[in-house]
Amino acid sequence: MYRRILPCALVALAMAVGLMAPANAAPSLAEIQAKVRYLEEEATTAAEGAQEAKVKLIALTRTLNGIKAKAAVQGETLSALQKSLGTIAIEQYKAGGLGQSLELLFSSDPTLYLSSAGALDAISRRKSAQLRKYEAAQQRLSATTLTVNDKLALVVAAEKKFKAQSAKAQEKLAEAEALLSKLTKAERERLAKLAAQEEDADQANSQAAARALSGISGRAGIAIKYALKQIGDRYVFGSAGLVTWDCSGLTMRAYQAAGVSLPHSSAAQSRLGKQVSTKSLKPGDLLFYGRPVSHVGMYIGGGKMVHAPRSGSRVKITTSGSLGRKPLVGARRF
The missing domain is CATH 3.90.1720.10 (endopeptidase domain like (from Nostoc punctiforme))
Known part of the structure; x- marks a missing residue:
């Protein structure tokens, strides 16, 4: 019976002691050091997230610029086709169009009809071909414009993520600095000295390991x-x-x-x-x-x-x- 009660009594005692302990006990230097390191690691994680967003942003921007250049060329092609169609329309107008072809049909000179009719037919074929080219070019330019808009949206999203991740990294470092600022000058110096000693030891061990490495x-x-x-x-x-x-x-x-x-x-x-x-x-x-x-x-x-x-x-x-x-x-x- 006592064996069953003893653990319960110990738990109760531990809880009582916990309740009696100061509620706002100041963290130890070791706890602050661990918290600062945690925040530094969080900042590093966020910074790598920013790097990934930056790589995507660069690639998307390059793609977007390429598509924009393509759209510019397509726009020039479309303008050239518009001018070509205008030239054909002028030629057809000069040739007299359908009205003149009917006049030629009833002309007393069959040679004049045949030669002029052939010219009109050639103009019509050219116009039809150019119209098809114009419509196809217009469709390509419309599709490219849609692609530009899609890529632009992706660029904006990547840029937004890059800025957010960069801000998060700086925020975590600022939290670490705020923690350290609450310490006394002596405490900050002690923590800095401990961190430097740890890094110096790691560096010495790393250099020794590097010297021992060979054969790769x-x-x-x-x-x-x-x-x-x-x-x-x-x-x-x-x-x-x-x-x-x-x-x-x-x-x-x-x-x-x-x-x-x-x-x-x-x-x-x-x-x-x-x-x-x-x-x-x-x-x-x-x-x-x-x-x-x-x-x-x-x-x-x-x-x-x-x-x-x-x-x-x-x-x-x-x-x-x-x-x-x-x-x-x-x-x-x-």
Whole structure:
């Protein structure tokens, strides 16, 4: 009986103690540090969303400009056909049209009728052919105009998403700054020192791991070598070198050095190349994280990758498993 009552008593006691604890107890430095890091990661996720929207915006704008150029050419063609039809109408008017052909029919000179009738028939055929061309050109221009309007709507939507994601990223960083601003100067300095010590240790370990890496050839070897040279560089939203990076900017430039063109977006990169199983990874494969994809790193072998992690951090080598709340969701080979 006492064994059954004891746990209940302990729960009651714990609840009582909880009720007695200060309701607005100040968070510890460790809790603030964890919250700041969480906000920085949220900001990084939003920033990658902005990069994906930016890539789509650039592609849509390029397509829209191409369609507009096509519409301009079609408009010129339509104008030329209109002039051509006007010329034919003038020619037919000069030839006398139907009225003159009837006059010729009853003419006493059959030679004059035959020669003039042939000219009128040729003009009619030309007019009919040009009319068909004009109608077809008009339909093409109408269809192209509709396409322009559709693409323009997509461009506006992509631009809106880009701005919203960029604003969200800045908002998360502002939240982190607001948290830090509530600390005393001494507390802020202590947190900054702890963060710097952690990054310095990661950088030293990453550089040691990079020096030990060798024997990787081909495009993958060139890309890895490029990425490893950036160890210690700071993470900055939307940056693709040469002294600051975001995750997709680093992988984009690394593969650009190897002759492979990639977009500046982890989500966009995850749709390119050859899909490979995470169980059969090779050095140089790109690893993608999050649902939806919001981070990318480059596998270097031995269960490790080089990447630009998040705001407040630096390019480093880490294990290639899931990254906290961001699971490893796929890999691509280029």
